[in-house]
Amino acid sequence: SLQLTLSTSSNLSSEPSAANLSPGSRCGPGEYWSGRHCCQRCPAGRYVEEPCSSPHTRSECEVCDTGMYTEHANGLPSCLLCTTCREDQEMVSDCTPKRNRQCQCKTGEFYCDSEDCPESCYRCTRCPEGKVVLQTCNTTADTLC
Known part of the structure; x- marks a missing residue:
């Protein structure tokens, strides 16, 4: 019984009092x-x-x-x-009073394949002469040669 009383009182003391709240x-x-x-x-x-x-x-x-x-x-x-799209980005949707401007990496010139898109835009790879383009560069993936 004594132990129960002790645990109850210790629980009470750990509760923040109204005076401590902002x-x-x-x-x-x-x-x-x-x-x-x-x-x-x-x-x-x-x-x-x-x-x-x-x-x-x-x-x-x-x-x-x-x-x-x-x-x-x-x-x-x-x-x-509102956010301003950078030179390596293009606007997806304009800023409204309820929504920030949405930007993405410029299609065909830059891509981003990481979690911090569109903050990290990388220049698209150009296939060297004699190589065939298997996949065109898009906003989320680089060119595949």
């Missing part, structure tokens, strides 16, 4: 800590123009400007800057 961890799902209280997050494609004035109410949300986006509900003070 104020933001007390916010509900779909909320963020504004510095004063919990506010409702802005939907994707928008950002917080002005945090809510009373707890658990809606913030003033503004649509992202051109060239900016937010993909998720958020408590951000501004939208995120």
